[in-house]
Amino acid sequence: MPDRTVRLQVNRTECVGHGVCAELLPELVSLDEWGYPVIAEASPQARLARYARRAITACPALALRLSARG
Amino acid sequence: MSSRAGSALAAGDTTPVPGEPGLPRLVVAAGRERSDVAALEPGLDLVAHLRRHGQPRFRGAALIEHVQAAGLTGRGGAAFPVARKLSAVAAQGGSPVAVANGAEGEPASSKDAALLWFSPHLVLDGLQLAADAVGARTAYLYVHAASDAKGGPDLPWHLRAALAQREAAGIDRVPVALVEAPPRFLAGEETALVSRISGGAARPADKEYRVFQRGVGGQPTLVQNVETLAHMALIARHGATWFRTVGTRDEPGSMLCTVRESDGHARVLEAALGTPLPRLLRLGDDVQAVLVGGYHGGWLSLPDARRLALCNADLRPAGTIVGAGVVVALPAAYCGLAETASVARSLALESAGQCGPCFNGLPAIAAALADLARPRPAGPAIADLRRWAGLVTGRGACHHPDGTVRFVASALTVFANEVAEHARGRCTATCGGLFLPVTAAPTTESDWR
Amino acid sequence: MGITSSTALWYASRATGVVALVLLTGVIVLGILVNRRGRLPGLPRFATASLHRNMSLLAVAFLAVHVLTAIADPYVTIGIAAAVVPFTAAYKAFWVGLGAVSLDLIVALIVTSLARARIGRRAWRAVHWLAYASWPIALFHSIGSSNDLRTGGLLALAVLCAAAVVGAFGWRVASAATAPGLAKRAARALGETDNRQLGSVHDGGRAGVEQRLTGAGVR
Numbered sequence: 001m002p003d004r005t006v007r008l009q010v011n012r013t014e015c016v017g018h019g020v021c022a023e024l025l026p027e028l029v030s031l032d033e034w035g036y037p038v039i040a041e042a043s044p045q046a047r048l049a050r051y052a053r054r055a056i057t058a059c060p061a062l063a064l065r066l067s068a069r070g
Numbered sequence: 071m072s073s074r075a076g077s078a079l080a081a082g083d084t085t086p087v088p089g090e091p092g093l094p095r096l097v098v099a100a101g102r103e104r105s106d107v108a109a110l111e112p113g114l115d116l117v118a119h120l121r122r123h124g125q126p127r128f129r130g131a132a133l134i135e136h137v138q139a140a141g142l143t144g145r146g147g148a149a150f151p152v153a154r155k156l157s158a159v160a161a162q163g164g165s166p167v168a169v170a171n172g173a174e175g176e177p178a179s180s181k182d183a184a185l186l187w188f189s190p191h192l193v194l195d196g197l198q199l200a201a202d203a204v205g206a207r208t209a210y211l212y213v214h215a216a217s218d219a220k221g222g223p224d225l226p227w228h229l230r231a232a233l234a235q236r237e238a239a240g241i242d243r244v245p246v247a248l249v250e251a252p253p254r255f256l257a258g259e260e261t262a263l264v265s266r267i268s269g270g271a272a273r274p275a276d277k278e279y280r281v282f283q284r285g286v287g288g289q290p291t292l293v294q295n296v297e298t299l300a301h302m303a304l305i306a307r308h309g310a311t312w313f314r315t316v317g318t319r320d321e322p323g324s325m326l327c328t329v330r331e332s333d334g335h336a337r338v339l340e341a342a343l344g345t346p347l348p349r350l351l352r353l354g355d356d357v358q359a360v361l362v363g364g365y366h367g368g369w370l371s372l373p374d375a376r377r378l379a380l381c382n383a384d385l386r387p388a389g390t391i392v393g394a395g396v397v398v399a400l401p402a403a404y405c406g407l408a409e410t411a412s413v414a415r416s417l418a419l420e421s422a423g424q425c426g427p428c429f430n431g432l433p434a435i436a437a438a439l440a441d442l443a444r445p446r447p448a449g450p451a452i453a454d455l456r457r458w459a460g461l462v463t464g465r466g467a468c469h470h471p472d473g474t475v476r477f478v479a480s481a482l483t484v485f486a487n488e489v490a491e492h493a494r495g496r497c498t499a500t501c502g503g504l505f506l507p508v509t510a511a512p513t514t515e516s517d518w519r
Numbered sequence: 520m521g522i523t524s525s526t527a528l529w530y531a532s533r534a535t536g537v538v539a540l541v542l543l544t545g546v547i548v549l550g551i552l553v554n555r556r557g558r559l560p561g562l563p564r565f566a567t568a569s570l571h572r573n574m575s576l577l578a579v580a581f582l583a584v585h586v587l588t589a590i591a592d593p594y595v596t597i598g599i600a601a602a603v604v605p606f607t608a609a610y611k612a613f614w615v616g617l618g619a620v621s622l623d624l625i626v627a628l629i630v631t632s633l634a635r636a637r638i639g640r641r642a643w644r645a646v647h648w649l650a651y652a653s654w655p656i657a658l659f660h661s662i663g664s665s666n667d668l669r670t671g672g673l674l675a676l677a678v679l680c681a682a683a684v685v686g687a688f689g690w691r692v693a694s695a696a697t698a699p700g701l702a703k704r705a706a707r708a709l710g711e712t713d714n715r716q717l718g719s720v721h722d723g724g725r726a727g728v729e730q731r732l733t734g735a736g737v738r
Contacts, residue, residue, distance in 0.1 A: 012467040013276045013424040014640065018556055020565045032461050036426035060553050060568050062640045067278060 006043050006066050008052055014063040021064055024055040092316050094340040095324055096300050097188040114228070116235045119191040126199060126306035133203050134160075137302060139310035141322045146171060146258065146295030147366070147394040149382065152302065155292065159204040159282045162290035168201035168244070169267065169286070170194075172213040172225070172296040173251040173258035176364045177416075177507045178396045181326035182296050184338040186213065186225055189300060190232040194246065196299025199306050201244040204292050208244065210267055214257065215250035226250055252518055253509060255365075255420035259468050260285075260293045262422075271518035273422040276467035295394075297326055318344035321381045327395035332357050334505070343392070344381045351399055358402040359484050361506070363393030365413050366473025368480030369406070389480045398506065405499035406485035407492065409506050410478065411439035417474045419511035422518075428471045431462035435478060446495040455482070528592035533667055535585035537676070540661050542578035543625075544680040546571060547654050551687045555694055572632070579629055586622065614663030617656050624653035654684055 008028060010021075017035035027048055028040045044052040044066075056064040097113075113119065128136050138153035159166050170193060174182040186193060194211070201209045211233070216224040229248055236242045249267050251257040257272040264285045266272040277284070285291025294302075301323060305313050314322045321343040329351045330336040341350055347360065353376055360375035361367060368390030370378065378384040382392050400406060418432035435458050438451040459479060462471035482489065491498055512518060549571035552559070559567055586602050589595065597615055601608035603623060606616030631638060631646040658681065662668050668677040 011276045012427075012465065013274075015426065016556065017426050018553075018564060018568075020568060023563050023565050032427065034426050034430040036430075036465070038461075038465070057636060058565055058568060062635065062643070065278065 006068055007041075008039055008044055008055075009065055009067045010037055010039060011063045011065065014061050016061055016063075018060050020058050020060065021055045024058055025051050028052070029055070093324055093342065095304055096185060096192065096297065096326060096340055113188040113190055113192075114232055114235065116191055116232075116239060116241075119189075123192070123195075123304070124307055126195065126303065128306045128309070129199060129202055131203075133199055133302070133306050136305050136310045140305050140313035141310075141320075142298065142301055142305065142313065143321070144295055145297035145301065145325055145394070146174075147364070147391075149392065152294070152298060155282060155294070156200065156203050159206075159290045159292040162283060164289050165208070166201075166204045166206040166290045166292060167286045168197060168204060168206040168209045168292045169263060169294070170197045170209070170211045170296050170299050171258055171260075171263060171293050172211065173263065173272075174214075174394060175255045175258045176394060176396060177255075177509045178330065178336075178361075178364055178398060179328045179394050180336070181328050181338045181395055183214075183223075183225060185297055185300060185326060186229060187223060190229055191236070192300040192303050193296045194232060194236060194242070195306075196294075196296075196301070196303035197246060198242055198244060199302055200292060200294060200299060204290075206244060206292065208286075209246045210286070211246055211248045212251055212258075212263055212267065213248070214253055252512075254512060254518060255417065255509070256422055256468065256470060259470075261468065263293060264291060266519070271515070273424060273518060274466075274468035274470075276425075316342040318381055318383070320383060321392075325380070325392070325395050327380070327397055330398040332399040332401040341380060344379050346377075346379045347375050347397065350380065350397055353399060356402055357399045358404070359400050359406055361396070361398040361400065363391040364396035365417060365477055366469070367391055367393045367396065368476050369400075369410075369484040370480075371484050389483065390476070400505060403499060403501045404503075404505045405443065405488065405497055406481065407439065407443040407488050408499070409504060410481040410485070411436065411443040412504050412508060413506055414439045414474065414478055416508040416511065417470070417477075420509075421470060422468075425466040425471075427462045427465040431458045431471060432474055434458050435462075435474070439478065439481075442489060442492060445492045445497045447492055452482070452489070525592055525594045528588045529594055532585055532588040532592060533665055535581045535588065536661060536664075537667065537673065539578050539581040539585055540657060541676065541680060542574055542581060543654055543657060544683055546575045546578055547650065547684050548687045549574060550650065551691045555691060575629065575632075579625065582622065582625065611664060614660055617660035618664065621653050621657040621660055624649050624656070628653065651688070 008025075015036060017031075017037075019031055019035055019037075021037050022029045022031045025044075025048070028042070028044060029037050032038050052066065056066065126133075134153050134156050137156065138151075142152045143149040144152060144155075172182045172186050172193075174180075197209055197211065201207075211229060213225050213229060216226050226248060233242075233246055233248065251263070251266055252272050254262075254272055256262050256274060257266065259274045260281045261275040261277065262272045264281050265275055267286050281291045281293060283290055285293070301313070317323045324340050324342050326338055326340050327350060328336060328338050331351050332354070339350070347353065347362070347370075353360065353372065355372075357372055357375075359372060360370045362370055362375075362380075362385060368388075370388055370390060374388055378388060380392060380395075380397075385391055400409060414432070414436040418436040421429045421432050423429045435455060438455045438458070441447045441451045455478065459475045463475050464472060466472075488498060549567060553568050553571055556564075557567070558564055559570070562570075589597050590599055590602060595611075596609035598608070601615060601619065603619055605619040605623070606612050608615040608619075627646055628650055631643050635643045658677070661677070667673050
């Protein structure tokens, strides 16, 4: 059992609302009325890890990251 | 309580709240009647300062212990435990940096300016002690640039003189550089501060690391409000037990407050935490509501304000916070919704424009409030407001959207009657104009530097 | 035999060069589309970025063949070094040199993009701006190195590519310039309200006071 939970986080100042993350990871990411990501509080389940990584590399603004919840 | 003429700074003779023993601590004035800044002595006399306060007795780890026992929390608005912050920075290693944050940002607050004007050496003592405690070899003093925005005195000039005195006397171990901040609401936010000191714009950043881990120059950075440092400088001399002789058990000590009465006069005074609000300012029947905690704080109804005290224990359940000690009595003659709309507009324009939810949501909220502020409002503004409030909270790099939402939400509660009146095409206000001060909006990039 | 294989290599080099130029045109246009958050009709958003990336890798493949066949071809004296060190070829030093410059830039673009997560946003962005330089240089290289693009169908193709890049770039510059800053955007949302108007509504506090707040536009 890992000590720290891992969360998908967005750098709010770099994010410009491309919306690629919401397409690639709809289980965790939806878009608000202005096109910016709303990320669910939950940590990505193991089965979603691959898709989370893909969403992170696919973001054109490099605004997504996985952070250990401190 | 006597009323005084002049700006908040003029009356920053920091009167003690009547009947409160042990105050004032931070600004010990010469005990004369005064009515304008020119008559007051700016606190530049280093010799008098040392004679009055003596030398610090506790330093380094011993000081951190006293600060811990004293229960000192930050006086910049967030009320974070100071000892915990000092220990956290010290534990990082590297070459820490210490910053005294005097950029209060709030148009309605002048307590930091008053403190820096009248007791600069107490603040600078605190900065040296804090730097020593965390092992810093570089220090900064961060204040708003001299401007006529608030009609205040030239602080940078004044502080450079104070620093020069200390350098001549050789009492500072760590060199202090003064950095000027633009007159922005967000300039004092800790990541904005780091950005400005590093040569950039005073805009918040969204980083993986907190500034106590990596700040100025990538080094662990201690950021403390100037008033917090002044308290620290006194604790270093008089100890934790002394500090706790005023205030409450959970919120010990005193705090500088900027108080604006219903007649429009503002002054800075020092009060013990836990002081009942009616002892800070006159809450007569001509007062409609009381704003506590500034523009990221919240409104209180008059009955609530009359029974609550200046402490988070009372204020949080009532929907506001102590914040940076701003207390404003709104006269009944003004429209609470118009005031809220005006401030919300200003807060929207003070957004750094970096985070989508903030720079989209805050103008939308402000526009909806402007709608509500007109008698016979047009659309379903309240429903929209609630939705946007939920959408922006926690979704910015800093707490600007969160604070704005707290302020707006409290207005909808406290001025619910006004909302109903406006829906019927009426307004309870009897005079035009606006009561709360707002700053001019930034228009160019240079307004952020 | 020597002439036949040389001719085959020469044709291969020229053909792959043309294809690479067309692909690079597509890469630039798609890159601008991604930057402006635009969409290709019928495709999801991630497809625009994905297509941009894949097309650039395909362009590199064609470039590799283009460069290798040119080196291998005995008819023109272009050594391996000349392919990457600009202006050192024996054959048409200047025009081939432009090709080397463009190739160097494209290699830098590809390498930094593949290592994007590791080098960080700022470094990646700084290098990526060079894309705008790499394309015109590639075009001039194409025009000067052989006569292919100067007549007929290939001339038309070259003009089309140039028009696409110039048009896309122009669109990017124009839309960035007209994007409203925060102050304007907020002012628009606030319906040009200003504080004085908020206060003045309450003269006398009676109903029916004339409002002069324009455009209630809540969004």
